Amino acid sequence: MKQTAIDYGAVFQALPGMVAVLTPELVYADVNEEFCSMSGRKRQDLVGRYLFDVFPDNPNDSGASGMRNLAASLQRVITTGERDAMALQRYDVEVAAQPGEWEERYWSPVNAPVFGPDGKVALLVHRVEEVTELIKARGGPSGSRARVLEAELYTRARELQEVNERLRQAHAREREVAIALQEAMLPARRQVGHYDAAVRYRPAVGALNVCGDWYDLVDLVGGHRIGVAVGDVVGHGLAAAGVMGQLRSALSAASRVAEGPGEALNVLGRYANVVDGAESATAVTTFIDFDEHTITYSSAGHLPPVLVHADGRIEFLDQATDPPLDARPDPIPRPQACTRYAEGATLVLYTDGLIERRREDIDTGLARLADSLGRHRKEDPERLADAVLLELLPPGGATDDTALVIVRL
Template sequence: MRKPQIDYAAVFRALPGMVALLTPDLVYADANDDFLRLAGRTREQLLGRYIFDVFPENPDEPAAAGMRETRESMLRVVDTGDRDTMALLRYDIEDPQRPGHWQEHYWSPVNAPVLGPGGQVALIVHRVEEVTELIHARGGANGDSRARVLEAELYARARELQEVNERLRQAHAHEREVALALQAAMLPAPGPTGPHEAAVRYQPAIGALNVCGDWYDLVELPGDNLAVAVGDVVGHGLTAAGVMGQLRSALSAACRVADGPALALEALGLYARFVDGAEATTVVTTFVDWDSHTITYSCAGHLPPALVHPDGTITFLDRATDPPLDARPEHLPRPQARTPFTEGATLVLYTDGLIERRDEDIDTGLARLADSLTRHRKSAPETLADALLADLLPPTGTTDDTALIVLRL
């Protein structure tokens, strides 16, 4: 059966209800027929013009001051890439045939993003439902009935709720900035790796507070050897950043004195029992011995490191996996395993934000990682780290943060 040819421009024009498209600069790009009819404007009066040049505020009616709320809602959509539903608002429209004469209107707006190929907001879908007649009908002919009073009270509470929501958004944005600054201050630059190259990356989640629980570390060991670790604290924001800092510092100290990564994780697990918010943290630690060309590793509930051999084959280090920190009541020894490596191989440690997707099996993400590593294996660590982020993270970002270490052996 042949698929029907759909004229989406015709569909847009015929959509029931008022719908307009605006650029990220809030300039009209298009409007459907209902929008033009109910707003009392022609297409030529809208297209290519700034929204508030076409629809300025009523200067004589403070209750109709909806321009700021509308502008901030649209700019939030551009900034976050998320849909924004506004509270009921009054926004009067000037009669185009009688300048200076305003018509009272009540609207229920929703603004939604249309993403471009690069994941950025290319257009804003501005859908508004006019409820003016409903508001007037509930108020009765004289406008002084109890229903009219209740409607006015509901409208006032809706505006207050929108103000509360805006303050909450600002508070969340501030906490996110503080948490990211704290995260950046606690995550180290690549440590001493001798003649070997290392690259580190931290990619925060987009448009969410689900950040600052991931960490990475490179610790110099006796004999010019190196401990490399990544971890992931359950939680987000300032709390997760604080817990992350405590666990990273504790593991760094443990790696310097423990006889192997398993004992280092055992010490970290005992410490985690006394840190609120540390339960269920996942972490993997690897000890790299340059003299023997071996990697000794131990994993506490974390995704396996990837060892990229010079011939392009990938080995996932998954033979020493144990539950996350503080996940069982009794203390038991943690396992560790050892694997050889060839000079020129690459060791990659990462957190789940790099590969996990809610609608996919974890093996799909691991396969995607292996494919990217094989294709870019000859790249220097800095270039390889950027390639992995470009290949594996969605253009619009993820809901989880990502930590990554690439070490050339």
């Protein structure tokens, strides 16, 4: 049977309930018919206009907060890329045909992101359930019952907002503690100062999104050698930060006595099997020999390091990749590979927050990283790190942690 193309414009207009599409600047891009009908506005009065120019808070009510709450919700969606369902809101809406006259309305909004090809929030879907008639029913035998219902619903909504605010504050405190703990367990800048290196750690946006990303640089025994590693623990908050600290310390110790990075990850894998919360943790470690101009590396389920050769050639170090740390109850020796470099090359290790975006193939993110490194390769490590973060991280911050290490060879 021949399939007929779906007219999504007609579907949008026929959607039940009030639905609007907003740009990240909170300008109306489109509205459906019911949004116009229930808001008392014509489409030409909405499309192309800033949301809060059309629907400001009532200037005659100093306690009005509906539009302020809506603005906060929309900003959360833009920043986190996550859907946000709001509690029941009271809005005073100016009557279109009677400027200066305000009508009390009750709306239950849900805001959701629409992502563009680059993985960033390109549009916002703002859906509203109109419940004014239910809450503000007046007159007749049910009038008093409706007024009681209105009072109860409004009280519950205010209570829910207060609970949400307390949770937000608690989550913010947890985030601050987790970040402080995480940064305390990562090498300080003065510890990497005798290398020509730059390190960066960027926590995720959102109160609970502090994750378990880590990096490490250690002096190795024998010759002019260092070990450079990054890793990622699945999970969020204090628990992930604690596991991160254990794994980083264990790999740092193992690297100092191991014959190579494969053996170091073998030891770390055995340790991860007895650490609660280390499930599916990943890591990659590189041993740099400055005398021999070689990099030996091994990866446990982690993204490949990037070697930017002095002539601009980009090499992904992906010839020794194995499953995550705890993937095997009885680990077998992990692979390792070796590559050579000329003086002036640059080694880059990173975690997935730098390149991964929702609904985007990971190869796209890797290509974006390679392009940025190639264009800025002549910068010193500190400036190169800043340039890469500026170009690759979303303006509002990523929803996953990012660790970045850059070493000039």
